[in-house]
Amino acid sequence: MKHQIIRYARAGHAGLFLCTAEETRAEAIVKAATEELQRPLHAWSATEGFIDTQLGTIQSCPDPGLALDQITDLQDDAVILLRDFGAFLDDKDPVLHRKLRDTLRNARTTGKLLILLGVWKPLAPELEREITRLDLALPGPAELDLVLNGIIESAGLSSHRDLTPALREAALAAAGGLTTLEAENAFALSLIESETISPAIVSREKAQALKKGGLLEVITTTESLDSIGGLDRLKAWLLQRREAFTKRARDYGLPVPKGMLVLGVPGTGKSLTAKATASVFGVPLLKLDAGRLFGGLVGQSEANVRSVIQTAEAISPCVLWIDEIEKGFGGVGSSGGSTDGGTSGRVFGTMLNWLQDKTAPVFVVATANDVSKLPPEMLRKGRWDELWFVDLPDTRERAAIWDLVIEKYGRDKTTFDTVVLARASELHTGAEIEAAFVEALHRGFVEEREPTELDLGEVLCESVPLATTMSESIERLRHWAKGRARHASAKETPSRRGRKLELG
Ligand SMILES: Nc1ncnc2c1ncn2[C@@H]1O[C@H](COP(=O)(O)OP(=O)(O)OP(=O)(O)O)[C@@H](O)[C@H]1O
Ligand SMILES: [Mg+2]
Structure with missing residues (x-):
């Protein structure tokens, strides 16, 4: 960052916006840069006023407009650090705007450099052209x-x-x-x-x-690929990449994996897969609450998305899991949201650019239930290493899920005929199979006995799987996925291909 500031200063830039919440660290960097440039450094804040760092003098000046007036009187080639100046530009005070533009113009002719320091605030377009934005990365x-x-x-x-x-x-x-x-x-x-x-x-x-x-959460999980029933192709694909973050992979010339988008029917193990991905790579798992990216304050959302990117890169190698991505980015087109002055469009654009261009070893796993809510740019294949579609489990997969679920609740899977159970649970998702087993456990528990296949049969008869009530939207998803996304399961079994969902 120091060298970047020096380069901009030498190139005659008059305005920089150094975006960070780490004021002390940023100031130390600016100080080091001005020392190397051998230029005098002045700092201003509303509370302290002007400080001449060479003479050590302080002059009270609480008004940002008056502060700008004083800059004109400073010696040529001075560097002026303006703390939280972005906050004053917030209320769209046209006189202060004008003054800042005048000061920048004067700075350009006299060789001064203004550095606005603080958390990013979107600037008016005419200022944005004159002030270069620099994001201070988290410490390495x-x-x-x-x-x-x-x-x-x-x-x-x-x-x-x-x-x-x-x-x-x-x-x-x-x-x-x-x-x-x-x-x-x-x-x-x-x-x-x-x-x-x-x-x-x-x-x-x-x-x-x-x-x-409030945006990111470190998730500790014990889920591994062994916790997932079915989805063999997806699992094989992940295993193939398990060493893709190692130095050996870089030396070999493998590109750093970008990530994958997992689309599919609710309850089929998408979140489970995201968690297992972190253990495949042996890296920490970060979960992003995409719905909270869009903060209430002006400029907050953009600051949010940048802070998420910075944090993920600083923690990397890691897996960044964006669960239910349609909740955060749904309904945002390239044209931007029309109701929020284009904020969501810009935030979305920042995220997409990062997905495409990032070089840090951050593997993004996004999950979604509803593609119709997602903007097409998000679904372009180049953004991801792979787009996966997770369908309802087929008979073989359901048997594997039954095995896992029975063991998860501490029961012996050999005491159940999971092949029969798999047939009896047609159209059920993994989540529903788990729920059915828990229901059978309750029945056994009140009668002080172990759950039986008979209990499970009854429970399954009584339950109406989501797939019957949601058959239309599942069909729509399948139709969309055809040719666009890869099927996460090993191969389409005849029963799946031939199956027509019945309504009601
Ligand atoms: N393929 C599977 N193998 C093993 N367990 C599964 C599978 N699918 C679902 N389950 C069980 O169901 C639970 C819920 O699954 P998960 O949360 O991963 O579904 P999801 O696809 O993310 O659903 P949603 O779209 O509703 O978020 C899991 O914690 C797991 O116990
Ligand atoms: Mg989920």
Whole structure:
């Protein structure tokens, strides 16, 4: 980032917007850049006024407009850091806008550089052309390493004696995705709780920090490919990629996998597959609440999507799971939402560009039930390594699911004829099979006995699978998927091909 600022300054840019919530870190970077450029640095904030960092003088100036007036009087080639200036541009004050444009024009001719610092606020189009936006990425391993050393030394420990290289690497990986301040807090807490740097405690703190943000959640899961019945093709495809994030794969010249979109019938194991993907790759699983991307405040959504991308990249390699993607991005066309001034369109565009161009090892797994709600750009194959369609399980798959479900609830699968159960549960999804087994357990429990095949038969007779009530929308999904998405199951069995869903 320092070098980027230096480059823009040398190229004669008059306005930069350095987007970050990490003010202290950003200021240190700007200071280092101006020192290297040998240019004087002035800083302004509404509370402190103007600070001349060389002379150490402070001059009160609470008004942003007056602050801009004063910039004109500063020496040529000065760099001026304006804290939270974006916030003042929020109310669309036309005079302040005008003043900023005048100041930028003056800055260009006198060689000054204005750096707006703070959380991103969308600028008026004419300002957006004059001010270059820079996003400060979260600290990488090298920066976190400095933080870690600082904490270890302040605790009176020796960073060589008390921390093995393996432990250090694990702790730094666990802290990826945190700001410097958050990392410092997590390391310090770990020292207090365990008298050492514990990657587990740092991970736990990170999970909490992310949760507080409300967009991303670190999911701990024990699901693996063995927890999924059927979906053999999808599973084989994932297994083939299990080492795709390793150095060996990079050396071989394999491109970093982008991710997959899993479409399908509700309750057929899409979320399950997303969870299992993380264990295939052996990386952390991050879940994005797409519905919450669209924050209430102006500009919030864009800040949200960028922060999600930054965090995922900082934690990478990882799996980013966007569950029910149609809830977040449904109804957004390339033209943008007409009711929100194009915000959702822009957010969506940022996300799509990232999906297409990202180089960080973030494997995105998006799941969806309803393609009709998704904009076509989202469904273009180039965005994903594969588009999968998950249909209702066929007889063989249902038998596999019965086996898994019976074992999941601590029963012996050999005491049930799962082939018979598979036939009896035609049109049922995995989720429904599980629900049927739980219902049978309840029946057995009240009568103080084990559930039997007879119970299961009764339960299945009484239950109406979703596929019968939703047959039309399932048919529509199948029709859409034909030729567009790959079937996640091994091969279409005759029973599936020949099956016509009956209504009612
Ligand atoms: N193929 C499967 N193999 C094993 N269990 C399954 C399978 N499909 C569903 N299940 C069971 O049903 C539960 C619900 O499945 P899951 O949440 O993955 O469905 P989904 O496709 O994400 O549904 P939705 O579209 O409603 O989100 C799983 O936790 C699992 O217990
Ligand atoms: Mg789901």
